[in-house]
Amino acid sequence: MNKSKNNNLLHKLLFAVIIVCSLHSYSQNTFISGMNNMKWEKVMPGVWKASFGTSGLNPLEYSNPPKTASILELGDTPFPFAKASTFYQLTPERAIIRMPLDPLEKIYGLGLEFEGVNRRGGVYTLKVDHYGGVKGYTHAPVPFYVSSKGYGVLINTSKRLKIHVGVGNRKDSKIPDPIDRTTGENWSAQPLSDAIEASIHGDGLEIYVFTGNTSLEVVQRYNLFCGGGTLPPKWGLGFWHRMHTTSTADDVLKEISDFKKYNFPIDVLGLEPGWQSFAYPCSFDWDSTRFPNPEKFVKTLSDDGIKVNLWENPYVAPSSTMFKDIKPYTGSHTVWLGEVPDYTIPEAQKILLNHHQKNHLDIGISGYKFDEVDGYDSWLWPDHATFPSGNDAVEIRQLYGQMIQKIFGDHFKKQNKRTYGLVRASYIGASSSPFVIYSDYYGHKGYVTALVNSSISGLQWTPEIRSAKSAEEWVRRFQTVCFSPMMLLNAWASKTKPWSFPEVTNIVRDNIKLRKDLLPYLYTAFYKYHQKGIPPFRAMVLESGFDAKELIIGGKLDGETNPYEEQKRMEVTDQYMMGSYILVAPVFTGETARKVVLPKGNWYDFYTGAFVGNGKTITIKTKLEQIPLFVKDGGIIPMVSSKKLKNTDKTSLEVRHYGTKENTFELYNDDGKTFNYENGDYSLLELKVSKKNNGKLQGQSKFVNNSKYSYGKVNWRWMSNETQNRQ
Amino acid sequence: MNKSKNNNLLHKLLFAVIIVCSLHSYSQNTFISGMNNMKWEKVMPGVWKASFGTSGLNPLEYSNPPKTASILELGDTPFPFAKASTFYQLTPERAIIRMPLDPLEKIYGLGLEFEGVNRRGGVYTLKVDHYGGVKGYTHAPVPFYVSSKGYGVLINTSKRLKIHVGVGNRKDSKIPDPIDRTTGENWSAQPLSDAIEASIHGDGLEIYVFTGNTSLEVVQRYNLFCGGGTLPPKWGLGFWHRMHTTSTADDVLKEISDFKKYNFPIDVLGLEPGWQSFAYPCSFDWDSTRFPNPEKFVKTLSDDGIKVNLWENPYVAPSSTMFKDIKPYTGSHTVWLGEVPDYTIPEAQKILLNHHQKNHLDIGISGYKFDEVDGYDSWLWPDHATFPSGNDAVEIRQLYGQMIQKIFGDHFKKQNKRTYGLVRASYIGASSSPFVIYSDYYGHKGYVTALVNSSISGLQWTPEIRSAKSAEEWVRRFQTVCFSPMMLLNAWASKTKPWSFPEVTNIVRDNIKLRKDLLPYLYTAFYKYHQKGIPPFRAMVLESGFDAKELIIGGKLDGETNPYEEQKRMEVTDQYMMGSYILVAPVFTGETARKVVLPKGNWYDFYTGAFVGNGKTITIKTKLEQIPLFVKDGGIIPMVSSKKLKNTDKTSLEVRHYGTKENTFELYNDDGKTFNYENGDYSLLELKVSKKNNGKLQGQSKFVNNSKYSYGKVNWRWMSNETQNRQ
Known part of the structure; x- marks a missing residue:
């Protein structure tokens, strides 16, 4: 053990000692001067609500209604803390809340974040904006947090919430004794706090508490x-x-032909701004020189099995055919000299939908990429802009991305067509929205952390690929995006193609194929998302048996780099779960080995079926061609068994089993494109692994309801030889 | 000329073309829907005021009253733009203003900033905080801007102002035509704007306009x-x-003896937190183990000509002897578990002053370093904190640094003692405050830019030295701090001494000596600051004859690093004026040459008197031992003529003259420590350079009023040989 490790451990120990020593003083306050106790009302099992004063736009109105039956299935759990320890206050300036916090509690969530998982110790200003700058400025700053103690709190506001997550000590709460910094070794720039406090500029707030037996x-x-x-x-x-x-x-047709030549698939083809006659601001009308016959163009691609997705930002150019109609419903300020529709007004929504139905959807456009619904202040409307609805410009900005998702989500549903698209801003209640978030930030590690954090806040995130500095980076980024909610190549600006690094073209193709082969498994994971709310891609802290160890390091005085002797928290932010059984551990450029923290239970290598460990941190050597994947004991992974890259329903199914446990997997399938599944039009294939009398595993499959949607013949594959070592 | 230069020029040209083409459409708006015209009232010559609604704490109350006589001396100038083009609006959320902007106008100021000089094109959230993160988060975010057209605007608010400096276009103002980004070459992420708009969360604002014949x-x-x-x-x-x-x-006495051994001076010795019995939070009481006899300690140093300065932050430890008294006047939240006095309450100010008078000032303490009156959110009181005065926590934070300067500034004055100290936050109206700002940010280039920008906002800044990675950096940082408002070594954490890099010890000492020798010149510059408001250290943009050229570069699409094809402005941020005649051009580590932009007129090398240029950009080779200094034609520089490092009034005076021009310099002197100069107790020595009949220069000196305060015998030194080349 080297010296620096010793230091780390020492610090960790000290930290633990401080916390434990302080524990006795952390009984929850039931009186805070100037504050009032919240009144909680039970909304449904495990869901409570409190509110005070009046609030502005209601974010939940831009979400879908609760799936009550599914919530009832989860059962009931008690209110998670003393109601008397929750407070609110209205001042002439602000609406303020205070929620209790135990010394050892960890806090997750608060939306799309690119650093860390535990938010405790941070002050976040939750503002829809580009990521960077102030903590909480991000594309989806969701005011919902989840405690490691098994509850969540949603502050349902469209204002910018400033939230102190275990930061700050009131003089009339029970606070630790101060430490003299000159002589006291355990002085901390952030003394342990007993609360989460938050505020908005506004006249009231609505708060929900969600409980559960697990996070x-x-x-x-x-x-x-x-x-x-x-x-x-x-x-x-x-x-x-x-x-x-x-x-x-013609360029598009040439590109498709190139993809075929190199044997790469395209399922969805996205057109960037230039499909329009005017962009930045936008006309939303086809450019007749580049796309003289949009209807024929879309049909040609559709006949080839390719969907078309259109880029847009919401700012309306004077030359747009919808400009005259929308103009009465736009705000005081322009964005790139285009007008900004006030989509809190139903009439404005209608104008938008009518135009888009007629020009895009009627000819078969599959969906949209909604850009620039987030930031920056340097080109979006200012906070002081005014809108014809009278709604606050800040609230409209906070909800704009969510609003546009809701408008189009509902519209597609009315037509009984599913869509899937992209959006650069999201907010509360996004889980049921068919849009995936992306951003202009391009750090690969941050992308993986964002994927992890998204799952805690009802968001989906794509670590899209724009370019790479090396063949290795190209592969590593491809691997990550293949194991994400949207396998997206967005390299139009850099003009990099999947085959641009010839030495790794086969590896890239194999990774895409693996993701496509996993469709049955992944599609079922999404069905569980739909039915039970379980995110298909999930943070490890949501996984039972995962020990969210944190290493606390630093705290050394340095006048230039660390004048406050701040400690740094080292967390596991680079691995996550996909579906029920697969643990994904992406590799970053330059890494030849990586650590993987395995939750309790036996884990197996996805590729070989070999046992790798149980409830411990392992170090693996990486291979360029593989993204490390691990499967839980008993894991059943149904995959498309094909040599080709096209998804075809009527192929055969390879069902892999890992480890030694008996298990059952209900494989979901449906028409893949309508909402008929909501009326029972789907199939569930039960894949059952059990032990024969001789102890050997056997697999059985049968349809639970009907066999309308079948992936074809089931071939079982026993990945783990029972004689392999295990704990 | 290389290709990249060509590109830069091309971009510059394009930018100019865009601006000029747009000029015609920029007549100022006199009607904006929803907004009202401001009503301007003349306060004194060249100063106008407008206000609407009610505002909170008045920052100007924490400044000193106007020097009306000096303002009258400046004469009158007309209101700088159409009054009908200034607007305000009150919404339920905000107080909003709009001021006109011409297409070619440049905007300077907005307080302590570490990047750029021209603020046009930026959105600033003016919040007292550590520098970094969002634009406008800084230790002194002064809501005062100066236009290149010769006027200034002060938004006198204690709220956080969000100001869009030529960013944003209203749909009912005259805006440029939009450009299709796909095909238009001149598309810009920031279309030219015709206004500065700003807002606060609040019910009103007070605005001042200041005019002048020059910036x-x-x-x-x-x-x-x-x-x-x-x-x-x-x-x-x-x-x-x-x-x-x-x-x-004892450590202090040892340190002083070391300084003597190495022949380095100490005029002021600062004690960091540990002089107190408790720090972070603070007791403000002497620690009896480290300082058993403070009175004797201070006297010992005083007898040696050394003043003592005490570090403090304002957060009161329970063990402080003033804790019980101040407790009724503290806010809801603690900082580092210390209580936060509400110094908007006079009684709280009295408790503070009584304690400090008795414990520090009565025994001869010369002043303070007020730390942590600025940020971060992670340890300061939250925005939603409440204070016993009922004043808003945000306003109190915005004014805290200014408040504490005013309290102590006034207190010292009452005792007819001048003080000079340090503070980490400042705000509106700081010019008359005897405190210099510093920060934890440590970029050397940023430090120089901060020095430049400070002068535009009534601030003083020290580029203090904390450490260096090399002897060269040590020298370069020393040179900069020697040519700043406070020559401060603050290397206690790194324990670096002036002689820690032996190979440059003599150079460091020579630079300190040069600064000390320049005291007569510099002290007069400060007198002009006091009497006429001319900053002793000044941005070049305030210098007549300086051409504030800006190079616009960039604008190339890159999906990862520049998706909006943003342009970058290259400005002169690394040189400034000191006193009437000296141009300072600091050198940064690694540079062996640098560019210097000379204003119009002949300029001479300070060290040699050689002519260097006139109204152009020169490139000079740098020498490690010298900070490049240039003197204006006719420049008269009175210096202490001594071999020693001690300032002594009764030495002789070396008066240097540069170039060929006749000129007169009024050298100011006084007792150097009281306010008696306000009652005429000072001396002015006229130093007059004229041409004799033979054309040769001669120098004459005479006291204008009395000869009470003399630097001694005048020795003239003619630095520039008349036969030298000049334009």
């Missing part, structure tokens, strides 16, 4: 309360590619 | 309106050194 159940309940998870069309889980903004219809 | 005059008028500039005690312009926080009285 995952809390997230499920929150997602179900917001309509459950989205079930994408099957094509949405395929391969996405976006064209250069100046591309013509 | 400097605008700054002068603003400074004079806030009480004029500070005149530090002479010792304050000497060498400052700070001790390690754990130092004892």
